[in-house]
Amino acid sequence: MIPGSIPGLQTTGRRLPLLAGAASLLIAPFLFVGGPDWASGPLLKSAWNLGHILLFALLTLAVRPWQWLSGWRLWLAVTVVLLVLGIGIELIQGGHNRDMDGRDLLRNLIGSWLVIAWRPLLTSERRNSLGEGLVAASVALLLCFELGATGMVAARQWQVHQQLPLLYDFTHQDPGAFWTGRLTVSADHSLNNAQSLKLDLGTETYSGVSLNNLPADWHDYETLSITLFNPSTAPLTLTLRINDVAHDRSDHAYNDRYNTRLTLGPGSNTFTLKLADIENAPDGRSMDMSQVRRMGLFAVRLPEPRTVCLLDLRLD
Known part of the structure; x- marks a missing residue:
């Protein structure tokens, strides 16, 4: 040795x-x-x-x-x-x-x-x-x-x-860990939360934001509630899209996810959507409400830049 x-x-x-x-x-x-x-x-x-x-x-x-x-x-x-x-x-x-x-x-x-x-x-x-x-x-x-x-x-x-029933915690100072798109934390027009998210919409074909990091299991809830504030006197139409993990791993067909239009009048607007409609939206299958993966909110071909504030986003 x-x-x-x-x-x-x-x-x-x-x-x-x-x-x-x-x-x-x-x-x-x-x-x-x-x-x-x-x-x-x-x-x-x-x-x-x-x-x-x-x-x-x-x-x-x-x-x-x-x-x-x-x-x-x-x-x-x-x-x-x-x-x-x-x-x-x-x-x-x-x-x-x-x-x-x-x-x-x-x-x-x-x-x-x-x-x-x-x-x-x-x-x-x-x-x-x-x-x-x-x-x-x-x-x-x-x-x-x-x-x-x-x-x-x-x-x-x-x-x-x-954090459920909240889909997003508005106390976060850095939305970039959860969202993609042009948005910033704002103290304007806050409702149930201390602050809101200001969305800056451009004139490109599709302009908006996507919530990519959110609670995935929605099956114990019945409705989705979203509150937005339109600071302009002119109405604004946004598209809301929601998809599950299966859609992300498919060919991203339009009829394989939930799509709906939200028309915002001046001031505060609250929309209540049935989760049953979201679940039944994909053509030929049911959306997996325990594996919701992404939520998008965007405008299409705006003639001029617009701003909208997201005040609340929750399940009920």
Whole structure:
């Protein structure tokens, strides 16, 4: 036995690259097949993205680049190779209708950096310097940041689920985590809530907003209530569309979702819609009211820009 070595550590050290290589081969295909698609919820997407960290940590353990390089050359070589490889993976994913995410490049690096930074500290190969300890701590903080981001998404999605009968909590200061489109928080015309959402509508063919992060299970409710404020003296016609997950994963046919027109007079307008009508809207099937995925509100070919405020959105 080598003086100072731990029994079994050398055997484990020889097996670890083989095990890491086998595990990485099992995980790697999931970068391109399976997993979340564009219709999946934020939590699944965030949790799935952490797989980049695990995969590249395993690949680094399997390849063991410290056999050939050390010091700053090791860090530089691994970083450059992973950036080139990561960009290639993102381009391939884009060609397979997968979302390209530049942050995946950072996750790839974190996985490898963790192994490179912590291996000397954990194996006690030699006396480690203070600088190496600081680098290892910095990489660990990057990992904590990614884990914390996923934890924040989980907490937010739990809140979304718990906020029913509200479909949107108007206390949020950043609607961008829930909506897409040109909208801002406003203190004007608030009704049951402390603030409203101001929607800026343009003159393009379709101009509006979409609520993409909302409670999905509507089956215990009977009606949808939406209150809007039209600050103009001229009426305004908006289209409301609602669809479930099945529609998002289909060819997006017009008759496979719920569509209705809302004509707003000046001032406050409240519309109450029966959920039974929404459920029966798709042609040839029933909308899955436990998997409602998206709600859109938009205008069509406006002759001039308009503004409308969303005051309340709830189920009853």
